[in-house]
Amino acid sequence: MKKILEKGLGIINLKLDEKTMDKLCVYGEFLQKKNKIVNLTSIIDDEGIIEKHFIDSLLLQKYLENYEGVEIKNVIDVGTGAGFPGMVLAIVNPNINFTLIDSIGKKVEFLKELKEKLGIENVNIYKTRAEDFIKENREKFDIGVCRAVSELRVILEYIIPFLKVGGSFLAQKVNYEQELEEAKNALELLNGEVIKIDKMRLPFNGENRVVLNIKKTKTTDKRYPRRAGIPVKRPL
């Protein structure tokens, strides 16, 4: 696994120390082992885990390293699943606090075990929904991430309320044009503004990836997010 990881990191031009790479490999092997007992992810071969989970998550690393000269303290990952992108980024950035939430208990249990196994201190993991977790956590985070959870206008309603004014949602998408068009109303209601769209590629299969950098410009009305289930049922 480590050889594939080193190769992939080389292609995306990201340097990680040996210890961090070893931790990621333990993560990958633990995921493979646990996935035989509980279904955590459908991508489970070595190359798939490295490319589609780890490297895909690490496409966000450059934003965390240099965010407009501002120090990033807190990141939230909504619908983290088996830890993508939040757990991978937490391992690589021990100086930033990560909050990972997911509504499925078995995924949260897996992440708690992994946290223990690797001795990761900068991560808090909760079994909850974005629409409930917001109650104690409104406008607390510098950065929000959320991969493969729902269409853009839905995840905007999950993430933007968690952000401080001036914070950013780094939204990972494969295709984005139509979703962005449909998200115009949500961006206006939630006070989000797309400030940058970066196009990238995965290292081995060359698949396209896009990161939308969406800034929160003003505080968000407390009526958002609406109660659990409504953002998906009736998107803004």
Ligand SMILES: C[S@@+](CC[C@H](N)C(=O)[O-])C[C@H]1O[C@@H](n2cnc3c(N)ncnc32)[C@H](O)[C@@H]1O
């Ligand atoms: C397809 S998985 C993606 C997991 C991971 N982000 C990834 O990219 O591999 C979507 C996850 O989002 C979670 N989820 C969906 N809606 C949610 C919500 N409103 N609050 C918290 N978690 C949610 C689901 O439980 C599921 O684990």
